[in-house]
Amino acid sequence: xxxxxxxxxxxxxxxxxxxxxxxxxxxxxxxxxxxxxxxxxxxxxxxxxxxxxxxxxxxxxxxxxxxxxxxxxxxxxxxxxxxxxxxxxxxxxxxxxxxxxxxxxxxxxxxxxxxxxxxxxxxxxxxxxxxxxxxxxxxxxxxxxxxxxxxxxxxxxxxxxxxxxxxxxxxxxxxxxxxxxxxxxxxxxxxxxxxxxxxxxxxxxxxxxxxxxxxxxxxxxxxxxxxxxxxxxxxxxxxxxxxxxxxxxxxxxxxxxxxxxxxxxxxxxxxxxxxxxxxxxxxxxxxxxxxxxxxxxxxxxxxxxxxxxxxxxxxxxxxxxxxxxxxxxxxxxxxxxxxxxxxxxxxxxxx
Amino acid sequence: xxxxxxxxxxxxxxxxxxxxxxxxxxxxxxxxxxxxxxxxxxxxxxxxxxxxxxxxxxxxxxxxxxxxxxxxxxxxxxxxxxxxxxxxxxxxxxxxxxxxxxxxxxxxxxxxxxxxxxxxxxxxxxxxxxxxxxxxxxxxxxxxxxxxxxxxxxxxxxxxxxxxxxxxxxxxxxxxxxxxxxxxxxxxxxxxxxxxxxxxxxxxxxxxxxxxxxxxxxxxxxxxxxxx
Numbered sequence: 263x264x265x266x267x268x269x270x271x272x273x274x275x276x277x278x279x280x281x282x283x284x285x286x287x288x289x290x291x292x293x294x295x296x297x298x299x300x301x302x303x304x305x306x307x308x309x310x311x312x313x314x315x316x317x318x319x320x321x322x323x324x325x326x327x328x329x330x331x332x333x334x335x336x337x338x339x340x341x342x343x344x345x346x347x348x349x350x351x352x353x354x355x356x357x358x359x360x361x362x363x364x365x366x367x368x369x370x371x372x373x374x375x376x377x378x379x380x381x382x383x384x385x386x387x388x389x390x391x392x393x394x395x396x397x398x399x400x401x402x403x404x405x406x407x408x409x410x411x412x413x414x415x416x417x418x419x420x421x422x423x424x425x426x427x428x429x430x431x432x433x434x435x436x437x438x439x440x441x442x443x444x445x446x447x448x449x450x451x452x453x454x455x456x457x458x459x460x461x462x463x464x465x466x467x468x469x470x471x472x473x474x475x476x477x478x479x480x481x482x483x484x485x486x487x488x489x490x491x492x493x494x495x496x497x498x499x500x501x502x503x504x505x506x507x508x509x510x511x512x513x514x515x516x517x518x519x520x521x522x523x524x525x526x527x528x529x530x531x532x533x534x535x536x537x538x539x540x541x542x543x544x545x546x547x548x549x550x551x552x553x554x555x556x557x558x559x560x561x562x563x564x565x566x567x568x569x570x571x572x573x574x575x576x577x578x579x580x581x582x583x584x585x586x587x588x589x590x591x592x593x594x595x596x597x598x599x600x601x602x603x604x605x606x607x608x609x610x611x612x613x
Numbered sequence: 614x615x616x617x618x619x620x621x622x623x624x625x626x627x628x629x630x631x632x633x634x635x636x637x638x639x640x641x642x643x644x645x646x647x648x649x650x651x652x653x654x655x656x657x658x659x660x661x662x663x664x665x666x667x668x669x670x671x672x673x674x675x676x677x678x679x680x681x682x683x684x685x686x687x688x689x690x691x692x693x694x695x696x697x698x699x700x701x702x703x704x705x706x707x708x709x710x711x712x713x714x715x716x717x718x719x720x721x722x723x724x725x726x727x728x729x730x731x732x733x734x735x736x737x738x739x740x741x742x743x744x745x746x747x748x749x750x751x752x753x754x755x756x757x758x759x760x761x762x763x764x765x766x767x768x769x770x771x772x773x774x775x776x777x778x779x780x781x782x783x784x785x786x787x788x789x790x791x792x793x794x795x796x797x798x799x800x801x802x803x804x805x806x807x808x809x810x811x812x813x814x815x816x817x818x819x820x821x822x823x824x825x826x827x828x829x830x831x832x833x834x835x836x837x838x839x840x841x
Contacts (some may be wrong), residue, residue: 334743
């Protein structure tokens with residue numbers, strides 16, 4: 263999917279003036295609230311007409327002020343999943359799911375209702391009134407409804423913001439699995455860096471209505487380390503655990519990681535805060551932490567008073583965060599070998 | 614006992630009420646939509662004009678209609694040219710009912726439209742619905758209760774219409790005499806008390822049925838609103 267976007271729009275004192283070209287099937291649009299993300303969603307979907315600019319999707323012009331082109335939303339085939347599900351209250355679950363399907367010209371229908379119902383586990387709800395569904399179930403229906411319109415591009419506008427953490431992380435696998443299975447390109451819009459990293463690869467960063475940069479999701483996370491006082495979250499994809507002495511043991515970076523909790527078969531994603539890693543210059547002998555990993559320093563990232571130290575362990579990378587003084591005392595420099603100690607309880611399973 | 618002209622008066626009342634209500638529905642919905650969603654200069658003025666008949670004495674409405682539609686009225690040349698005669702026909706009674714009942718219709722529909730999440734229309738558009746499709750698949754069904762409630766209220770108001778009707782439609786038994794006008798005739802004539810009483814009972818019965826329907830609708834709306 264190739265999206266060329268250039269639009270200007272003045273709304274009171276706010277001005278959107280953004281242009282970018284994005285290729286790929288998992289694009290991120292990242293920025294704080296008020297940075298213009300929703301204006302871009304409106305302009306892409308055709309709900310808001312920009313004052314000027316040009317928008318094209320896979321070469322087809324959707325909007326071009328100069329040429330007088332402005333396709334109505336119903337002819338763009340760009341579906342939107344908003345923060346709130348906005349289900350049609352007068353239709354049951356099945357009626358909602360089929361709303362866009364019925365309106366999609368048959369030659370464009372690529373996704374069958376049965377498969378969506380199965381993938382999103384909506385079978386038991388089909389004849390239910392939507393007001394009897396939980397928040398997570400409603401959001402799944404909203405997602406299924408959008409998918410069934412067989413869109414060329416799906417805009418996910420902060421679809422997880424209204425959900426609490428545990429629910430959020432249960433929905434993300436649904437999203438990933440579903441978009442993979444149906445091959446629908448999406449633009450994921452969020453102010454959460456963690457969600458960005460879990461959902462996308464390439465990210466357009468928006469600041470005050472303008473595109474600040476286009477970058478990789480991981481690179482952005484590393485660069486933003488320390489912004490707002492938050493620790494960097496290492497994301498570890500681990501699979502096929504063995505149980506040993508009540509801990510789940512995963513192969514990782516040429517060695518093993520012992521984790522309390524976990525243990526689910528298949529792949530899981532664990533979050534490890536950069537502040538939960540303790541560094542030792544030399545092998546510390548006996549310590550209480552279950553994991554002691556021999557690593558090599560790749561580089562350091564200094565930010566106000568702290569240093570993020572990028573470590574390689576086998577073919578994996580993690581980032582540990584220490585006070586800047588500590589980094590100086592340990593005399594940390596690239597290429598040097600070092601030991602990282604991590605408690606088994608420091609890992610949080612999020613996916 | 615009811616005499617044939619009494620039956621005719623009852624039927625005419627129902628006919629005028631039904632015609633006025635059905636004729637007003639499309640415009641009533643449009644004006645309600647304009648007031649619920651529209652942002653434009655002069656919205657207040659539109660609001661006042663629409664609601665004016667609610668507070669004006671019906672006789673004033675009737676007199677204004679007379680000035681407009683009468684034999685020497687403002688629109689008389691146009692109506693003559695088109696070969697249309699409205700004044701002192703049952704059609705004039707319909708027009709009187711339309712003007713007097715319209716604000717009630719608009720008000721009920723507007724309230725139900727304002728309760729609709731505006732994002733639903735946007736969502737439907739991104740799912741492939743044209744404007745017209747979104748109107749009939751989202752807005753109309755979601756405001757259906759308001760439409761029916763407004764229609765029943767307007768119908769009931771039309772059954773009770775007297776002041777404007779007597780001025781523009783006259784009071785001709787069998788032709789333009791509606792139920793309230795028939796009661797007025799009986800009550801004004803000596804010895805008409807029992808006939809007037811009987812028609813009053815009929816009038817009350819019809820009103821009770823209509824208002825019962827109206828109440829039932831609003832209660833359902835409240836119940837579903839609470840559980841939703």
